[in-house]
Amino acid sequence: MTEPKRAGGKKHIEDLNPFRIAQQQFDNAARYLPDLDPGLAMFLKQPRRMVEVQFPIETVGGVVKNYIGYRCVHSRARGPGKGGIRYHPDVTADEVRALASWMTWKCAVVDVPFGGAKGGVICDPKQRTRADLQAITRRFISELGDRIGPFTDVPAPDVNTNAETMAWIYDTYEMLHRGENNLGVVTGKPIDMGGSYGRREATSRGCLFCTQRALARGLLSGFNSVVGARVAIQGYGNAGAIASQLFAEQGAKIIAVSDSQGAAFDPDGLNPNAVLAHKRATGSVVGLKGTSKLTNEELLELDCDILIPAALENVIRADNAPNVKARIIAEAANGPTTPTADRILYERGIPVLPDILANAGGVTVSYFEWVQNNENEQWDEDTVNLKLHVKMQRASDSVLDKQIEINESLGALNSGRKEHGLPADLEPVDLRTAAYILAIQRVARVTLERGIWP
Ligand code: NAD
Secondary structure, eight states: OOOOOEETTEEOOSOOOHHHHHHHHHHHHHTTOTTSOHHHHHHHHSOSEEEEEEEEEEOTTSOEEEEEEEEEEEEOSSSSEEEEEEEETTOOHHHHHHHHHHHHHHHHHTTOSOOEEEEEEEOOGGGSOHHHHHHHHHHHHHHHGGGSBTTTEEEEEOTTOOHHHHHHHHHHHHHHSTTSOOGGGOSSOOGGGTOOTTHHHHHHHHHHHHHHHHHHTTSSTTOSSSTTOEEEEEOOSHHHHHHHHHHHHTTOEEEEEEETTEEEEOTTOOOHHHHHHHHHHHSSSTTOTTOEEEOHHHHHTOOOSEEEEOSOSSOBOTTTGGGOOOSEEEOOSSSOBOHHHHHHHHHTTOOEEOHHHHTTHHHHHHHHHHHHHHHTOOOOHHHHHHHHHHHHHHHHHHHHHHHHHHHHTHHHHHHHHHHTTOOOOOOOOOHHHHHHHHHHHHHHHHHHHHOOOO
């Protein structure tokens, strides 16, 4: 227990450092892998490379501003590093490390041939003009130089970056590498410059497919689909806003959505198009006619069937997990649930579809975009969505099956530990641990198949 932090006015007794959380999740899963070499485990847990750059921009008003940016490659065992770039005032080196490692496990869970990477710039986009953001992006990418590339490390959108940001990244890289097919250097690009149909919606659509599979397999009693399920969504950006549309299209009732200013709540169900129009007109979901305002904390504790955190890390913690009334949680965001909250939710019988599975649709369609770029192809949206469905369904089944497999072999695993003088204290695993076990097995296998050079 270190570094008590304040958020939402409450004091936390948990360690909320995202990288230490990611490592804790790894360690927890590694206990169920008796054949994992401890040295290999140590290697797989750490990022391969972390780059910090410091750079200036001159704002439109002629003021010089200094920024710090990070790019971390956690693993390239299974393919080029892959992961988004985040612009946020709270970006830290450890947050970037955590996000990069989650990308490694996510790509392995959904079985796309990428490793894990992530980037971030400490900045507040709300305080910057579009021209400033373009300058930040171009200067950051030129500082990274050849540390990114179509076959080494491929960025994508994340919090506060979008297709336009990706277009600037592509253009900057292209200026420095003329005469090559550089489209694969970044994904999430606009459609007319090598982006993929379906990428914008992919994170949310993947989350929907994963939730549908979990429900079809009986994880939410009384429901075998999302039809009629009451859904609350925290975060109204790329992941959250589109999830509200897609879940509603499939017959779910969206009872609350939120952004950084608070939540709009209607127990009878919100009209996603009206919410979108209100957000566009006013800059927030709060205040839509016919809805009541809730805080983000209240949204997380709403009586609902499905809770979708789709904003930032550490929102479901030891202090509020006992009050969560959702019956299942689908993590569209990265790292929204702390390890202590995971334990509380598991004991309360609330399944959590973990981030490294539930939001893997984004990187899956990023992979499809990269394939199309390298093959000079363009697939139609139905093709993309069909392929995404296959990937997400297979990954969801693999995680659900892994949980069953591990929990059925606990006796043997504990006996093995006893024989080696270790405490026979392995308990049934939740879905996050099952997903980690699957991912670590896949990444470890490839690392050993490749051989450790020299
Ligand atoms: P975004 O910038 O498009 O949207 C973020 C949203 O969160 C905004 O609506 C913002 O108002 C809201 N928000 C910020 N602080 C909040 C708070 N304290 N309470 C409630 N809402 C808050 O970002 P995004 O791309 O939708 O990413 C959201 C999450 O999804 C992140 O964890 C990201 O890593 C994850 N994710 C995104 C993608 C992708 O393709 N964009 C893929 C996988 C995972």
